[in-house]
Amino acid sequence: MNAVVRVSRRRFSVRRLLRACIIHGLLIAFSIMAIYPVLRTISVSLRPGDRLLSTSLRIIPEDASLENYRQALLEKDFLLWLWNTMLITLLTATAGLMLSASSAYVFSRWRFRGRKAMLVFLLATQMVPAAMLIVPIYILAARLGLINSLVGLVIAYSVSSIPFSIWILKGYYDTVPYSIEEAATIDGANRLYILWRIMLPLSTPALAVAFLFNFLNAWKDFLLARVMLQKETLYTWSLGLQQLQGQFQTEWGIFAAVCTMVAIPIVGLFLYSSKYLISGLTLGSVTTE
Amino acid sequence: MEFGGLTPTIIGTSLLQIGIAVAVLVGGIALLETLLLGVTKVARVRNRLYIALLVPAIAGLLLLIVYPVLYEFRLAFSDMSLRTFRNPTFGFAQFAANMRRLFTMPVLKQVYFFPLLGRTIFWTVSQVSIHVSLGMLLALLLNTNIRLKWLYKAILILPWALPDVISGLAWRSEFHFEFGFPNLVLQAIGLEPIQWKANPIWNWVAINITNIWLGIPFMMVICLGGLQSINREYYEAARIDGAGVLRQFRSITLPLMKPILTPAVILGIIWTFNNFNVPFFINEFELESSDILVTALFRAAFQYNNYGFAAAFALVIFAILLAISLLYLKATGGLKEMRE
Numbered sequence: 001m002n003a004v005v006r007v008s009r010r011r012f013s014v015r016r017l018l019r020a021c022i023i024h025g026l027l028i029a030f031s032i033m034a035i036y037p038v039l040r041t042i043s044v045s046l047r048p049g050d051r052l053l054s055t056s057l058r059i060i061p062e063d064a065s066l067e068n069y070r071q072a073l074l075e076k077d078f079l080l081w082l083w084n085t086m087l088i089t090l091l092t093a094t095a096g097l098m099l100s101a102s103s104a105y106v107f108s109r110w111r112f113r114g115r116k117a118m119l120v121f122l123l124a125t126q127m128v129p130a131a132m133l134i135v136p137i138y139i140l141a142a143r144l145g146l147i148n149s150l151v152g153l154v155i156a157y158s159v160s161s162i163p164f165s166i167w168i169l170k171g172y173y174d175t176v177p178y179s180i181e182e183a184a185t186i187d188g189a190n191r192l193y194i195l196w197r198i199m200l201p202l203s204t205p206a207l208a209v210a211f212l213f214n215f216l217n218a219w220k221d222f223l224l225a226r227v228m229l230q231k232e233t234l235y236t237w238s239l240g241l242q243q244l245q246g247q248f249q250t251e252w253g254i255f256a257a258v259c260t261m262v263a264i265p266i267v268g269l270f271l272y273s274s275k276y277l278i279s280g281l282t283l284g285s286v287t288t289e
Numbered sequence: 290m291e292f293g294g295l296t297p298t299i300i301g302t303s304l305l306q307i308g309i310a311v312a313v314l315v316g317g318i319a320l321l322e323t324l325l326l327g328v329t330k331v332a333r334v335r336n337r338l339y340i341a342l343l344v345p346a347i348a349g350l351l352l353l354i355v356y357p358v359l360y361e362f363r364l365a366f367s368d369m370s371l372r373t374f375r376n377p378t379f380g381f382a383q384f385a386a387n388m389r390r391l392f393t394m395p396v397l398k399q400v401y402f403f404p405l406l407g408r409t410i411f412w413t414v415s416q417v418s419i420h421v422s423l424g425m426l427l428a429l430l431l432n433t434n435i436r437l438k439w440l441y442k443a444i445l446i447l448p449w450a451l452p453d454v455i456s457g458l459a460w461r462s463e464f465h466f467e468f469g470f471p472n473l474v475l476q477a478i479g480l481e482p483i484q485w486k487a488n489p490i491w492n493w494v495a496i497n498i499t500n501i502w503l504g505i506p507f508m509m510v511i512c513l514g515g516l517q518s519i520n521r522e523y524y525e526a527a528r529i530d531g532a533g534v535l536r537q538f539r540s541i542t543l544p545l546m547k548p549i550l551t552p553a554v555i556l557g558i559i560w561t562f563n564n565f566n567v568p569f570f571i572n573e574f575e576l577e578s579s580d581i582l583v584t585a586l587f588r589a590a591f592q593y594n595n596y597g598f599a600a601a602f603a604l605v606i607f608a609i610l611l612a613i614s615l616l617y618l619k620a621t622g623g624l625k626e627m628r629e
Contacts, residue, residue: 020435023430023433023435024435026426026430027427027430027431027435027441027445030427030445031441031444031445033502034444034445034447034448034502034505034506035444035447036470037456037459037460037463037470037502038447038448038451040463040470041459044462053467053468054468055467055468055473057470057473057474057477076294077294078294079294079295080294080295080299081294083295083300083303084303087303087304087307088307091307091310091311095314099345099346099349100346102342102343102345102346103342103343103345103346103347105342106339106342106343110339112339118347121350122350125350125354127559127610127611127614128354128358128607129559129562129563129583129607129610130563130565131563131565131583131586131587131603131606132358132361132603132604132606132607133354133357133358133361134587134590135361135364135586135590135596135599135600135603136357136358136360136361136364136600137353137357138590138591138596139360139364139369139596140356140357140360142374149306149309150303150306150307150310151306151309151310151313154307154310154314155310155313155314155349155353156353158314158349159349159350159352159353159354160353160354162346162349162350163350166346191338192338195342219452220452220453220454222454222565222566223565223566223587227591233294233299233302233303234303238452238454241454241455241458242454242458242570245458245461245462252462252468255458255462256459256462259455259458259459262452262455263451263452263455266450266451266452267447267450267451270449270450271443271446271450274446274449274450274510
């Protein structure tokens, strides 16, 4: 009797061990596939100039050096690209946030005719893909003399991130109880004061997240920048990176160094904010109320 | 004095442009609000504040999304190209000519519209199904109580966290014939290296490999969130009733995941159908056999400079995308859930 129990328990744990092995094995295999190209780019960025074109598959190259980083920072236009991108994205994120923070408050607290239709309209604008809009926007910008100017690009980015920000912020405002506003109204505060002094300070986390998304949205764009900016002194990092990649034979290491430097802060920001991004994406598209 | 491409002149110019952008934004909003104040005062609208708060954002969207869409319709009725940029002819004849050209002549140099459409649909369906099934597999693996789960999660999410311009361009470098790692690995296990860039079929494979790598993590994260929201008691009840693992997956997991998977799959379809960066970057030699609809659209507009034709092309693509999304929603009943 006792022996039977022991045997069955051992078989059970062997099966469990086998199961754990399979799960870990699969996860390790997929993890290697996910991370290898990333490590490989970092590895290329550490190669010294004379060993750039090597057929080695090692992750940490022999005589690893930071020479490529030095060249990217000082001899290439990396800082210029970074400067341009920073200017564009910071202004974009601020403008987009201000526009969406105020309208999200309206969608959260007022009930008016056309409110639902407008919320659906906001979602619908997300359906219109950038590639569709690129032709008319280019023609309009060319007519207005906004090609090779940061003005058109900044306005375009600011507006394009409004719908998503409104959805995120409205969702957050909805969770702030009415009673706070009622108390403030009794004390004689008007709506604008409530928005500015009560609602916005209470919503700091949501505002931060919306700001971050606006920022990342503009930061990651290639297509619109490619169409709107042709002068090299106005290049953002994505345009500069594409140009660097074109000179593969000589510049691979510098290209990889630039990739690494751009990616590290972005990956950090992304991992920090992905939780909110996911809930925003799924929430926004499931319910319209 | 130059430092990393930055000179005082360049800094000055860009700061000036940013200043202009701020002025345009602030001035535009101020103008809009003043106009609004006047109009609502004359019309004696009560409770004007909400309109004042709402209008800048709505005006921006009208200006930047609605107006360009309308303008695109207008362009589709024109013969605008680089030659006729200043004085294009508008009219039904031009629209008919654009449409005839789209459906009966090569869109670029060789490729016709319908093969392009077929390739794009095949691309979308195969990519999204691979993303969802592998994402689901990984989510199921991660939803067990194993050790080091956080580490696997952090690594597996990486391809999604990277800007796709970087990963697209990095993969493009790695598909180099001599020095890219896919060929080095192939040679290491004794196979012939592949012409990833010059051979049309292998270039298409390369684009697919890159996009699979990029697309799995999003679906994995969505599936994992869905799995974690399912109450464990359902599975216990099913086990007592003698249901196997597969049966549990089919009868409990999938139906309960549907409200989460439906929007994720729609997003996946839209993103994949419109994926510009991956097919554009990996296709270094500009093979028309590796183009999908949106990259062909870009080339028609900005390499061949046929703006009127490209606008007509864009409208057709948009109609197709809309039809696909609506069909999918209808088929899965997601529309009802959305209306609630």
